[in-house]
Amino acid sequence: xxxxxxxxxxxxxxxxxxxxxxxxxxxxxxxxxxxxxxxxxxxxxxxxxxxxxxxxxxxxxxxxxxxxxxxxxxxxxxxxxxxxxxxxxxxxxxxxxxxxxxxxxxxxxxxxxxxxxxxxxxxxxxxxxxxxxxxxxxxxxxxxxxxxxxxxxxxxxxxxxxxxxxxxxxxxxxxxxxxxxxxxxxxxxx
Numbered sequence: 001x002x003x004x005x006x007x008x009x010x011x012x013x014x015x016x017x018x019x020x021x022x023x024x025x026x027x028x029x030x031x032x033x034x035x036x037x038x039x040x041x042x043x044x045x046x047x048x049x050x051x052x053x054x055x056x057x058x059x060x061x062x063x064x065x066x067x068x069x070x071x072x073x074x075x076x077x078x079x080x081x082x083x084x085x086x087x088x089x090x091x092x093x094x095x096x097x098x099x100x101x102x103x104x105x106x107x108x109x110x111x112x113x114x115x116x117x118x119x120x121x122x123x124x125x126x127x128x129x130x131x132x133x134x135x136x137x138x139x140x141x142x143x144x145x146x147x148x149x150x151x152x153x154x155x156x157x158x159x160x161x162x163x164x165x166x167x168x169x170x171x172x173x174x175x176x177x178x179x180x181x182x183x184x185x186x187x188x189x190x
Contacts, residue, residue, distance in 0.1 A: 035075055035083065041090045045070055047106050048093070049150045051113050059159045061150055069153035070146070081139035089142020093120070117143075 038045070046067040053061035061067075074086055093116060097105045101112050108116070120143040134141075140148075154160040161167045166185040 037087060038071055038074055038090075041087075042067060042071060044090055044094065044105055045146075047113065048117065048146060051110075051117050052147060052150045053154050058164045061154050064154050064157040064159040066150055066153035066157065069157070070149045073149055073153075074145075078145075079139065082145055085139050085142050086145050089120075089146070092142070121147075 046062055049061040049066050049070070053066070055063060074083055078086070094104050096119075097103060097108055097112075097116060100116075101108050105113065105116065155165065164185070166187050168187075
């Protein structure tokens with residue numbers, strides 16, 4: 001093989017790699033995200049989770065301190081893609097509240113808050129295939145993250161596990177099948 005052709009090929013491949021990296025950096029920016037911005041949105045997160053799981057005869061998500069669980073997960077465990085989606089989602093909620101009702105989310109009435117969250121829930125495609133592709137490319141959506149973390153945080157909190165779910169701190173004998181009564185609560189442990 002001709003050495004000159006080999007060197008030209010190596011330089012061409014290297015040049016294309018450098019050009020692709022520079023173009024990605026220029027057009028898509030730095031993928032690094034500055035963590036620690038969610039603390040200033042704690043009141044918004046608290047109000048939103050209180051709409052998702054409101055207090056009834058059992059305590060709501062706010063009383064179970066689910067907002068602290070969400071904040072801790074998003075700051076320390078969430079991938080950058082999800083963190084960015086969540087942060088942008090919080091900004092979009094505040095912008096849409098200001099545009100539609102002239103107030104931020106915390107200042108809206110209960111009906112307006114429910115309408116905003118209903119719009120967020122219904123704004124995603126029902127096509128499962130498209131959702132899978134979108135999640136793969138962009139990560140989970142803001143409302144999907146908020147809803148799943150709210151439910152997860154509530155069911156694993158002390159209040160949620162002991163008052164909403166049936167909790168047995170000391171398990172007894174394993175039974176493969178048990179009959180559940182019509183008004184019985186779901187089990188807190190698996």
